[in-house]
Amino acid sequence: MTNDPESDLAATVAAVTAGQIRAGTRLISRIERGDDGVTPILRALFLRGGHGRVIGVTGPPGAGKSTLINRMVGHWRKQGRSVAVLAIDPSSPFTGGAVLGDRLRMGDHSGDPGVFIRSMASRGQLGGLAKAAGDALTVLEAMPWDVVLVETVGVGQNETDVMRHAAAVVLLQTPMGGDDIQAAKAGITEIGDIFVVNKSDHPDAERTARYLEDMLALSQRLHGDRPWHPPVVRTRAASGAGVEDLAAQIDRYFATLAAHPELARARMAERVRHRVTEILRHQLDRRLKSEASPLLDPLIEPVLSRQRDPYAVAEELLARMFA
Numbered sequence: 001m002t003n004d005p006e007s008d009l010a011a012t013v014a015a016v017t018a019g020q021i022r023a024g025t026r027l028i029s030r031i032e033r034g035d036d037g038v039t040p041i042l043r044a045l046f047l048r049g050g051h052g053r054v055i056g057v058t059g060p061p062g063a064g065k066s067t068l069i070n071r072m073v074g075h076w077r078k079q080g081r082s083v084a085v086l087a088i089d090p091s092s093p094f095t096g097g098a099v100l101g102d103r104l105r106m107g108d109h110s111g112d113p114g115v116f117i118r119s120m121a122s123r124g125q126l127g128g129l130a131k132a133a134g135d136a137l138t139v140l141e142a143m144p145w146d147v148v149l150v151e152t153v154g155v156g157q158n159e160t161d162v163m164r165h166a167a168a169v170v171l172l173q174t175p176m177g178g179d180d181i182q183a184a185k186a187g188i189t190e191i192g193d194i195f196v197v198n199k200s201d202h203p204d205a206e207r208t209a210r211y212l213e214d215m216l217a218l219s220q221r222l223h224g225d226r227p228w229h230p231p232v233v234r235t236r237a238a239s240g241a242g243v244e245d246l247a248a249q250i251d252r253y254f255a256t257l258a259a260h261p262e263l264a265r266a267r268m269a270e271r272v273r274h275r276v277t278e279i280l281r282h283q284l285d286r287r288l289k290s291e292a293s294p295l296l297d298p299l300i301e302p303v304l305s306r307q308r309d310p311y312a313v314a315e316e317l318l319a320r321m322f323a
Contacts, residue, residue: 013044013142017143024116024143032136045142046138050141053168054148055167055168056166056168056170058151058169058191059171059173062174065151065172071240072246072247074240075243081147083147084116085148086133086140088153089119089153120133164275165271165274167254167268168253171191173195173196175203175205175208193253194231195230196233196246205234227263233246299313
């Protein structure tokens, strides 16, 4: 490091965009620590990113996400594609760190320079994504990875953030019966671009797959014709069965985006809107906390006495900030 911030910024950006894993790792570690000094670097990296495919993989705990990702990485490596994996893990209640670290994942690819695996702790963030995940993806997208995979902790009403960070979302389901199928809950069929029924040798697997296909067909009829019809893929991650079919469906999805630029632009606009909102929310939160006394404290007493309401106070604070 030098004493010239601009020189250090340029050196870091050059190292990351050149694909130097150590530089990317150090930068992601700084992001996790909440280092404010990374913001200028992230701004520069964003302008140089967007080349690789960002694919979100989500699903309920125990669905086999990590095992399937391990197989997918192996498939893409055989094709000569480089792959980065960002795995969002449950946080330890004692240290706040990732419980399921990358040392426990995907041992088949340890030592492969064409594979990068990083675990991040969710730290209780809703949506299954760490607060720093968006920034970490900015780093990975600026590196020359062909594929960037994001794996979330689980799936549910608060897990939908993944579809705003990824260009494509693969949603895993496990074989279940009838109304217990989790895809039926909370409009979850609107999350996925590709659905996977893993453990397809289970007796209830085909029933689950047909149930999903019926729901997706109904959604298609309700929302009108769309360029992309989400498929349902049967896999057995433990043996690798169905992995080639899943990879082919992912390729077909990105081919559809290329053939329909209006769809690709709309999806990208969703991602950008989410990122800007996420960054703005974080900055507002930090500003309120750092300036709580001069901004907020004088407004508390009228609320305590019921002379004002908290909604009006919030609107006043926003007006002051954006004046």
